[in-house]
Amino acid sequence: MARSKEFEEKEVLDKAMRLFWEQGYEKTSMTELVEHMGIHRRSLYDTFGDKHSLFLKAMDRFDDKISAALARGVKRSKTASEALQFIFSFMIDGDEDSPAGCLMVNSAVELAARDVEVDNKATKAFTTAEQLLKEIILWGQRESEFTSTYNAEELAGYLHNVWIGLRVMARTSASKEKLHRITHISMKLLEV
Template identity: 80%
Template sequence: MARSKEFEENEVLDKAMRLFWEQGYEKTSMTDLVERMGIHRRSLYDTFGDKHMLFLKAMDRFGEKFNAELAAGVKRSKTAKEALQFIFGFMIDGHADSPPGCLMVNSAVELAVRDDVVDAKLTKVFTAAERQLKEIIIWGQRDGEFSTEHDAEELAEYLHNVWVGLRAMARMSVAKEKLHRIARTSMKHLEA
């Protein structure tokens, strides 16, 4: 008779996700993962596969959690400007207990150039982020908050680039006030 799992998958996956977020893929060893996740090595392999498969699942888990929080914040926004302000604030401040930066941005810098699977996953994630920004920009243009001088798709690409840059800079010892100033300046490019 097979033994039942003595752990909740998402709970231990969250621990792996956080470790990859803190240390990156290359620096994180299987021993680190086993210790942080609190499960046996065999259970890790049986449940999640090898380190690369676990990393991909951790990326998916990060995306699910991140997108849910982002969508909830945007949905609560009464205006497009408020939605973008929420997004930028979320990019810069994150959560008090979360590692700095972004697992996706960190992974793009570390792995995308040499890992086709990670690159494809990140391309899909970043395309979805640009689509979300485009929808918000169209909302703002329709309601007269944002200028219609520029194409919403081009503005979304620009803002996504700012978003990625802010997430990368958030990993450094850059003052948050500077990051907020960059976000405010970027928002000014949209104003009607």
């Protein structure tokens, strides 16, 4: 008779995701994962596979959680400017009690050049982010909040580059005030 799992899969996956987010893939050992997740090594392998499979599942979990948080924030926004400001603030401040930076950005920098699966997941997440920005820009252009001088897709590419830069700088000792100044300039560039 098979034993029932003594843990909630999403909860322990969140713990692994956080550890990978804080330390990166290479620096995180299986021993640390087992300890941090609070499960037996055999349960980790049975449920998630090897370290690489667990990492890919953690990337998916991260993408799902961040996408949902961004969608909620954008949906609550009354204007495109407010939606974009929400995104920028989220990139700088994140959720309370979350590590600085971005698991997708960190993973792309650490592994994408030599790991096709990580590259595919990061590229997919980046494409989705640019599409979200494009939709917000089009909204702002329709409402005459944002300039129509530039194509929405080009502006989305530019703003996504700012987004990634913010996520990288958030992991450094750069002040949040500096990062907010960068977003302010980016918002000014969109004005009519």
